[in-house]
Amino acid sequence: MTQSKISDSAVRRLSLYLRLLREFRAREVDLVSSRDLAARAGATAAQVRKDLSLFGSFGKRGRGYAVAELIEVIEGILGLRGHWRVVLVGVGKIGTALLGFRDLERRGFEIVAAVDTDERVIGTEVFGVRVSPLAELGRLIREREAEIGIVATPPEAAQEVATKLAAAGVRGILSFAPVKLSVPKEICVRNVDVVLELEGLSYRMAAGWREGTRDRGEGARDRA
Amino acid sequence: MTQSKISDSAVRRLSLYLRLLREFRAREVDLVSSRDLAARAGATAAQVRKDLSLFGSFGKRGRGYAVAELIEVIEGILGLRGHWRVVLVGVGKIGTALLGFRDLERRGFEIVAAVDTDERVIGTEVFGVRVSPLAELGRLIREREAEIGIVATPPEAAQEVATKLAAAGVRGILSFAPVKLSVPKEICVRNVDVVLELEGLSYRMAAGWREGTRDRGEGARDRA
DNA sequence: AACTGTGAAAACTTTCACAGCC
DNA sequence: GGCTGTGAAAGTTTTCACAGTT
Numbered sequence: 373m374t375q376s377k378i379s380d381s382a383v384r385r386l387s388l389y390l391r392l393l394r395e396f397r398a399r400e401v402d403l404v405s406s407r408d409l410a411a412r413a414g415a416t417a418a419q420v421r422k423d424l425s426l427f428g429s430f431g432k433r434g435r436g437y438a439v440a441e442l443i444e445v446i447e448g449i450l451g452l453r454g455h456w457r458v459v460l461v462g463v464g465k466i467g468t469a470l471l472g473f474r475d476l477e478r479r480g481f482e483i484v485a486a487v488d489t490d491e492r493v494i495g496t497e498v499f500g501v502r503v504s505p506l507a508e509l510g511r512l513i514r515e516r517e518a519e520i521g522i523v524a525t526p527p528e529a530a531q532e533v534a535t536k537l538a539a540a541g542v543r544g545i546l547s548f549a550p551v552k553l554s555v556p557k558e559i560c561v562r563n564v565d566v567v568l569e570l571e572g573l574s575y576r577m578a579a580g581w582r583e584g585t586r587d588r589g590e591g592a593r594d595r596a
Numbered sequence: 597m598t599q600s601k602i603s604d605s606a607v608r609r610l611s612l613y614l615r616l617l618r619e620f621r622a623r624e625v626d627l628v629s630s631r632d633l634a635a636r637a638g639a640t641a642a643q644v645r646k647d648l649s650l651f652g653s654f655g656k657r658g659r660g661y662a663v664a665e666l667i668e669v670i671e672g673i674l675g676l677r678g679h680w681r682v683v684l685v686g687v688g689k690i691g692t693a694l695l696g697f698r699d700l701e702r703r704g705f706e707i708v709a710a711v712d713t714d715e716r717v718i719g720t721e722v723f724g725v726r727v728s729p730l731a732e733l734g735r736l737i738r739e740r741e742a743e744i745g746i747v748a749t750p751p752e753a754a755q756e757v758a759t760k761l762a763a764a765g766v767r768g769i770l771s772f773a774p775v776k777l778s779v780p781k782e783i784c785v786r787n788v789d790v791v792l793e794l795e796g797l798s799y800r801m802a803a804g805w806r807e808g809t810r811d812r813g814e815g816a817r818d819r820a
Numbered sequence: 821a822a823c824t825g826t827g828a829a830a831a832c833t834t835t836c837a838c839a840g841c842c
Numbered sequence: 843g844g845c846t847g848t849g850a851a852a853g854t855t856t857t858c859a860c861a862g863t864t
Contacts, residue, residue, distance in 0.1 A: 434842035451802025578675025
């Protein structure tokens with residue numbers, strides 16, 4: 373059992389490159405070198421080239437990469453041509469923040485339905501999305517063809533919600549609950565966990581980060 | 597230049613183990629095996645043992661790890677004995693959600709001050725924390741001895757805020773803005789980026805995640 | 821018998837360095 | 843001259859497998 377699977381970090385970097393490329397485009401730059409991208413992404417030029425070469429040859433030797441073209445290529449790789457329809461479960465503090473976060477839609481993730489269990493929220497409209505009772509979750513997912521579910525409930529409720537999402541046919545779940553969700557393995561799950569990130573900071577602040585800092589970024593690299 | 601630096605993923609797993617250990621403790625389990633932890637963390641038993649052995653020998657052969665003791669050990673490793681004082685910059689949707697998120701404090705991260713530029717928010721109290729004008733940021737950090745800054749501002753403002761945080765002496769920054777922050781390299785930075793996570797999901801949903809799924813978790817492993 | 825701690829092997833990721841092209 | 847694409851080398855992380863301990 374060999375490759376064919378691209379590492380998580382490589383995918384993450386592609387997202388990053390994509391964002392940077394859009395900035396370049398907005399500034400009407402239309403050719404970038406791996407070095408340009410690397411400097412801004414905090415990677416090395418060789419890594420940028422390698423990441424891209426995992427999927428094909430998109431650059432022009434001696435010149436660089438065509439910004440507009442590379443944007444399309446990476447969008448294709450990441451599955452971002454077109455919109456994903458997203459259903460939100462839990463309209464508490466995080467859920468509300470997500471509903472108000474225009475970037476999601478601008479980046480191709482449209483929240484097409486929201487549900488909650490709290491009587492006081494059900495029936496209201498939050499940032500233009502009507503909140504339905506949890507019982508409607510399955511129906512809403514099927515009717516609106518949602519493919520991604522966001523879990524923004526208290527941790528105790530998360531597993532039950534994930535099971536329902538899976539049963540109703542979503543293929544991906546983004547969870548803000550600090551618990552490991554068990555779902556059929558063809559469903560992709562990711563977690564966002566602020567406490568975990570803060571603990572990561574804490575570790576580096578307490579222990580490392582003095583010496584041994586692998587400084588990246590600006591410095592000249594690649595054929596130094 | 598060799599080791600001595602523990603990988604990010606290992607640190608992340610330690611956080612995870614810590615959380616699981618606390619659950620075990622709440623259920624009055626006082627001895628766990630690497631296998632128990634692994635099953636719940638989505639790792640392998642060997643990995644749990646290796647992660648811990650990077651820092652010392654904390655288990656009892658033939659029995660397992662003492663829950664209470666291991667909690668203390670990991671808290672020590674992660675720098676979580678005692679509280680970190682945190683300053684929040686940006687009391688918009690995300691900032692407000694963070695202020696209302698009691699888990700932060702329970703996990704040792706106390707928000708001791710919050711600032712914003714919006715006149716309508718300045719002077720109000722949000723979940724018990726008074727919001728001050730941005731101009732006060734430096735003074736507040738010094739007076740309240742904040743060591744971590746959270747950046748929850750629009751992306752355009754993030755770099756400027758980060759520079760101020762650094763100048764005022766924080767040693768760690770957690771940023772929700774989708775930009776690479778440049779700060780003196782002794783300051784540790786982490787990003788939380790929901791769009792990036794969704795794009796990661798998108799990639800797996802579009803491309804992989806069919807075959808090649810390295811299923812983990814439940815399955816028997818280690819000395820199989 | 822159950823389980824840890826750990827060297828050694830395997831797998832994977834990053835960096836190097838250079839041939840090839842514009 | 844400047845820059846990509848890529849094998850090969852170096853480095854890192856994960857897994858294996860077993861000696862050692864209770």
